[in-house]
Amino acid sequence: MTTVVKSRGTVTIDVESCKGCELCIPACPPAVLTMSAPVNKRGYHYPELHPGCTGCAACLMVCPDYCFEVFRFQTPVEHEVPS
Amino acid sequence: MSTIPLGPVLDTAHAPGDGARVVEPKTPALLLTNHHHLCPGCGEPLAIRAIAEAIEDLGLVDTAVCALGIGCYTSFGSTVDIDLVQCLHGRAPSVATGVKRMLPDATVFTLQGDGDMVNEGLQEVLHTAARGESLTAVLVNNGVFGETGGHMTATSVLGQRTKNTIEGRDAEYHGYPILIGDLIAQLEGAAYVARGSVHNAGAVARTTKMVRRAFETQRRREGFSFVEILTMCPTGWFIPTGEGPDYLASTLGEVHIMGELKADGQIRTTEELHAENVRKAAELEAQLARGGLED
Ligand code: SF4
Ligand code: SF4
Ligand code: SF4
Numbered sequence: 001m002t003t004v005v006k007s008r009g010t011v012t013i014d015v016e017s018c019k020g021c022e023l024c025i026p027a028c029p030p031a032v033l034t035m036s037a038p039v040n041k042r043g044y045h046y047p048e049l050h051p052g053c054t055g056c057a058a059c060l061m062v063c064p065d066y067c068f069e070v071f072r073f074q075t076p077v078e079h080e081v082p083s
Numbered sequence: 084m085s086t087i088p089l090g091p092v093l094d095t096a097h098a099p100g101d102g103a104r105v106v107e108p109k110t111p112a113l114l115l116t117n118h119h120h121l122c123p124g125c126g127e128p129l130a131i132r133a134i135a136e137a138i139e140d141l142g143l144v145d146t147a148v149c150a151l152g153i154g155c156y157t158s159f160g161s162t163v164d165i166d167l168v169q170c171l172h173g174r175a176p177s178v179a180t181g182v183k184r185m186l187p188d189a190t191v192f193t194l195q196g197d198g199d200m201v202n203e204g205l206q207e208v209l210h211t212a213a214r215g216e217s218l219t220a221v222l223v224n225n226g227v228f229g230e231t232g233g234h235m236t237a238t239s240v241l242g243q244r245t246k247n248t249i250e251g252r253d254a255e256y257h258g259y260p261i262l263i264g265d266l267i268a269q270l271e272g273a274a275y276v277a278r279g280s281v282h283n284a285g286a287v288a289r290t291t292k293m294v295r296r297a298f299e300t301q302r303r304r305e306g307f308s309f310v311e312i313l314t315m316c317p318t319g320w321f322i323p324t325g326e327g328p329d330y331l332a333s334t335l336g337e338v339h340i341m342g343e344l345k346a347d348g349q350i351r352t353t354e355e356l357h358a359e360n361v362r363k364a365a366e367l368e369a370q371l372a373r374g375g376l377e378d
Contacts, residue, residue: 005090008374009106013095017117021124021317021324027284029371030087044123051090054374057106058284062328064128066117070106071099081090 003083006076009055020044024059051079111135124324126314129281137294150179152195173204176211192219198228201237215272215306225316233319268345274306276345280313282328285367
């Protein structure tokens with residue numbers, strides 16, 4: 001079974017600047033950010049984005065290390081996701 | 084929390100091409116780099132971002148001068164593109180007074196922590212406010228001396244565990260916290276007094292507006308303006324970074340109440356602030372559920 005998940009927005013993440021504080025994870029209303037298994041050069045886990053971003057910018061507002069930039073698509077992008 | 088099934092990890096190393104636009108707020112150009120020395124989960128970089136955003140939004144980049152106190156935030160002196168004077172502990176409001184009187188068209192603000200402002204130099208900020216100096220004082224308040232290891236400050240709340248109040252701050256032994264925003268609001272010379280926080284996205288957005296209103300108050304030469312910003316210090320609080328926001332809301336945030344304490348000549352009561360905070364929290368939740376803080 002698959003479901004279609006729409007992304008109205010997306011983000012860029014400056015992974016090497018991340019200090020792994022995890023403040024962005026609960027800040028994301030649709031909960032589409034999770035922490036990575038691998039670590040960056042400084043040894044910190046960092047957030048990864050899954051389909052479903054709304055472009056709300058909550059992650060950007062709470063990140064102390066200014067890692068995010070947020071974008072909105074003119075037309076939402078659809079992803080087939082196993083459910 | 085959502086029930087969206089988690090799909091694959093998407094590319095976040097590259098900006099999307101055509102058909103996408105950048106969402107405000109962009110990271111302010113005044114922040115020269117995102118490499119800074121503050122701890123993981125520290126709230127001070129968020130306060131600094133709010134100040135930089137307000138300065139850019141109001142077109143004050145060329146006139147802004149900062150009188151900088153001493154604390155962890157001081158390390159931003161070399162990575163924020165704002166003219167600044169480094170001050171001794173607690174003396175920033177007096178230095179800012181001198182700068183403002185010599186350069187009346189400059190937008191002068193102090194940036195101080197609670198240790199700097201409320202312990203080391205309390206009289207400086209009170210007299211500056213009482214004189215009604217047309218400048219803005221910004222306090223980043225985390226209730227501890229973060230830079231020197233997490234000791235109690237004058238703003239630590241009762242029951243708060245710090246390095247020298249291991250059993251929690253006890254009124255009988257350590258005295259009561261000073262609610263500096265509330266104190267300044269009572270002074271005739273203070274025209275605008277607000278208390279923000281950076282413990283969630285809505286609070287950050289609200290705080291940025293407060294800083295903007297404070298600078299506008301200064302530009303209109305209405306008197307002294309003051310913005311206190313509650314910030315996380317997971318290192319000084321000895322808690323995991325992820326617990327910082329809730330800890331802030333349930334300790335400092337319960338005593339140092341967020342909101343505009345004095346605006347348009349009106350002093351607001353704690354009850355009024357509480358009611359407004361409940362309403363704002365509900366609004367924020369609805370706004371985020373609709374998918375954005377921007378509109
Ligand atoms: S922009 Fe909003 S929805 Fe997208 S990742 Fe950030 S917090 Fe989540
Ligand atoms: S909030 Fe920023 S620094 Fe913290 S984990 Fe997320 S991206 Fe990394
Ligand atoms: S000690 Fe506290 S205030 Fe200082 S950088 Fe670390 S978290 Fe921030």
